[in-house]
Amino acid sequence: MEKVCVDDVENSIQPAAVMRSLTAPLGLTDLALNYYELEPGDSFAFAYHNHEVQEETFYVLAGTATFETEGGSVEVAAGEVIRFDREEFQRGWNRSGELVRALALGAPLEYGEQVTLRHCSDCGERTDSQLEGGEDGESVVAYCTNCQKETGRWYRGSMDGTVP
Known part of the structure; x- marks a missing residue:
């Protein structure tokens, strides 16, 4: 048995105000588990992305998260859960004016190959x-x-990334 206090886990450098990976502190071997707090404008991920072998589930504890998907935007409110299959593109955001708190669960623990798409101003496309x-x-x-x-x-606790 392992037990941790989420507030005692170090905050990671992410496009979210708070992202605490609970995977290692809990000794998880087959499941990735992350705790997030997103301020308005924050994102769960660095880019619109997919995972080759990992399916991913987000359980929203507070607020409303908006996920960009291949089929359009999907809002997920407190008490709701959304699942993304392997190789399914997505990126979650806090598009509201209130704090979003959520748990992200991914299995298996490994991503496999990951495709991350971001807009490049020089190339003029994502x-x-x-x-x-x-x-x-x-x-x-x-x-x-x-x-x-x-x-x-x-930087730790930064928003979507400053571009010089």
Whole structure:
């Protein structure tokens, strides 16, 4: 048995005010479990994306999250759950004026190949992107895989990524 206090887990560098990965602290081997708090404008993910082998479920505890999907936008209110199948593109946001709290569960634990699509101003379209740790060690940076232009940079608790 493992037990943790969510507030005791370190906040990750994400496009969300708070993202605490509970997977390792709980010793999970087959399931990814993350706790999120999204301020207005925050996102669950760095980009519109999919996972090759992992299905993903979001349980909204408070507020309303809006998910961008291939079929259009889907709102998920407190007490509701949404599931995305393997290779299904999605990105969740807080488009409201109130805090969103949610749990994200993914299984199996591994993603497999992941496609991440972000808008590149140089290419003029949404292109695949690569995420890397910033040289400062305190950020995550997205680069367009077509032209290598930086398309986003996040710091702990930052919003969707400032583009220089």
